[in-house]
Amino acid sequence: MTPQEKTLLIDEILAAHYGAPFIPFSYRDPLSELVSAMLSHRTRNAVTRVAYLNLKERFATWEEVIEAPTDEVEEAIRGVTFPEVKAPRIQQALREVAARNMGELSLEGLHEVSVEEARSWLEAIPGVGAKTSAAVLSFSHLRMPALVVDTHHHRVALRLGLVPAKSSLDKTARILQAFIPEDWDGQRVYDSHQGFMRHGQKVCHWRKPNCQVCIVREYCDHYAAQNATSEG
Numbered sequence: 035m036t037p038q039e040k041t042l043l044i045d046e047i048l049a050a051h052y053g054a055p056f057i058p059f060s061y062r063d064p065l066s067e068l069v070s071a072m073l074s075h076r077t078r079n080a081v082t083r084v085a086y087l088n089l090k091e092r093f094a095t096w097e098e099v100i101e102a103p104t105d106e107v108e109e110a111i112r113g114v115t116f117p118e119v120k121a122p123r124i125q126q127a128l129r130e131v132a133a134r135n136m137g138e139l140s141l142e143g144l145h146e147v148s149v150e151e152a153r154s155w156l157e158a159i160p161g162v163g164a165k166t167s168a169a170v171l172s173f174s175h176l177r178m179p180a181l182v183v184d185t186h187h188h189r190v191a192l193r194l195g196l197v198p199a200k201s202s203l204d205k206t207a208r209i210l211q212a213f214i215p216e217d218w219d220g221q222r223v224y225d226s227h228q229g230f231m232r233h234g235q236k237v238c239h240w241r242k243p244n245c246q247v248c249i250v251r252e253y254c255d256h257y258a259a260q261n262a263t264s265e266g
């Protein structure tokens with residue numbers, strides 16, 4: 035079985051097991067999703083949500099966020115990790131979007147290009163990596179087939195042996211994105227992310243994976259290696 039075949043087989047098992055199709059948690063426009071994704075780095079979802087709502091309450095438009103003194107933006111998002119870094123980064127990212135879009139502060143046009151082009155365009159913005167670019171395209175109302183790979187998804191992919199050992203999160207995201215069949219739509223790709231992420235949250239824990247109840251352990255390199263060690 036090739037890594038791609040193995041990934042798609044496990045994907046199908048996990049997506050079905052955890053209840054695909056999953057209802058999207060967000061219907062935001064892509065620019066708002068960009069801000070939310072930048073806030074979310076190393077921050078819990080509930081805290082990100084509060085910071086995002088604070089920003090929206092304090093500033094009527096994203097143009098106002100650009101114009102605001104940075105310490106006011108920082109104050110609005112102070113619950114997240116590194117607000118002093120994220121506030122100027124968000125302002126800079128918004129400025130960059132407008133500058134590269136003939137003054138228009140919008141990311142709606144991304145649906146006219148391929149996922150690959152849209153991701154490269156976004157990742158040229160300082161502070162935007164693979165996870166953020168995919169989140170903008172997948173979680174927003176654009177619903178493009180961009181695969182979000184978070185830390186749970188990354189860990190599960192490494193242990194199963196879907197990507198080379200020690201692959202970074204960005205490298206893992208690129209490899210797994212390349213495995214996605216061309217005819218998968220945004221919902222199917224979203225379901226793939228959800229299946230792997232939920233498996234990481236519920237079974238394949240960071241500290242101690244619960245391999246005894248894992249429904250994909252027969253395909254898992256980590257599990258095979260552990261068994262080989264204990265039998266040896």
Ligand code: SF4
Pocket residue numbers: 190193194237238239243244245248249250251254255256257
């Ligand atoms: S067998 Fe264990 S290490 Fe492998 S995916 Fe399942 S829980 Fe994770």
